[in-house]
Amino acid sequence: EVQLVDSGGRLVRPGGSLRLSCVVSGFTFSDSAMSWVRQAPGKGLEWVSGISNSGASTYYADSVKGRFTISRDVSKDTLYLQLSSLRAEDTALYYCAKVLEVPGWGYYFDYWGQGTLVTVSS
Amino acid sequence: ETVLTQIPATLSLSPGERATLSCRASQNVYNYLAWYQQKPGQPPRLLIYDASNRATGIPARFSGSGSGTDFTLTITSLEPEDSAVYYCQQRNDWPPITFGQGTRLEI
Numbered sequence: 001e002v003q004l005v006d007s008g009g010r011l012v013r014p015g016g017s018l019r020l021s022c023v024v025s026g027f028t029f030s031d032s033a034m035s036w037v038r039q040a041p042g043k044g045l046e047w048v049s050g051i052s053n054s055g056a057s058t059y060y061a062d063s064v065k066g067r068f069t070i071s072r073d074v075s076k077d078t079l080y081l082q083l084s085s086l087r088a089e090d091t092a093l094y095y096c097a098k099v100l101e102v103p104g105w106g107y108y109f110d111y112w113g114q115g116t117l118v119t120v121s122s
Numbered sequence: 123e124t125v126l127t128q129i130p131a132t133l134s135l136s137p138g139e140r141a142t143l144s145c146r147a148s149q150n151v152y153n154y155l156a157w158y159q160q161k162p163g164q165p166p167r168l169l170i171y172d173a174s175n176r177a178t179g180i181p182a183r184f185s186g187s188g189s190g191t192d193f194t195l196t197i198t199s200l201e202p203e204d205s206a207v208y209y210c211q212q213r214n215d216w217p218p219i220t221f222g223q224g225t226r227l228e229i
Contacts, residue, residue, distance in 0.1 A: 046221070062218070100171060109168060110178075
């Protein structure tokens with residue numbers, strides 16, 4: 001059974017930093033691209049960042065570029081998102097998501113974590 | 123950036139009826155479009171990918187169609203458990219991956 005367990009969210013002050021983690025099981029982590037998707041309270045879905053299966057390629061939404069860093073540790077079956085220079089508008093539930101393996105360019109997401117809440121407030 | 127517009131914002135139907143949800147892309151995304159279902163307190167669930175392919179375990183009541191800029195998710199024989207917000211998502215023009223704003227389906 002595929003499982004993604006995300007954690008690390010908490011209340012943080014504007015300008016602060018945080019690292020989110022997503023521990024996966026039930027599939028070969030090194031074979032799958034991964035992403036983070038966030039959802040502000042009561043709002044829709046916003047893709048944040050993606051990383052290739054090897055970790056060699058990373059991608060970011062303009063809204064987080066230069067502030068967030070995605071990475072992965074295959075030895076720990078763990079995906080990370082380092083958040084820095086946090087703003088109130090970064091407040092959201094952050095989901096890690098596994099990329100569906102289909103031909104072609106780009107990502108769909110076939111498995112999701114339950115989400116971890118990041119609140120940016122003074 | 124490809125903007126996805128979902129119509130309608132809210133749809134209210136009765137059990138047994140058919141739901142038709144639309145997603146329009148601001149530019150051609152070919153067939154690189156997916157649909158997700160999200161219930162309160164849960165993460166999204168992939169229903170359809172590449173416009174018309176059902177994801178693993180998705181009932182045949184859910185079907186997708188379209189290409190280019192206009193796409194449709196159809197749910198036949200609605201059940202109360204189909205109440206949810208439905209999102210479309212494109213993967214043709216990225217980054218960024220983009221989602222529509224969602225359609226709330228009330229049964």
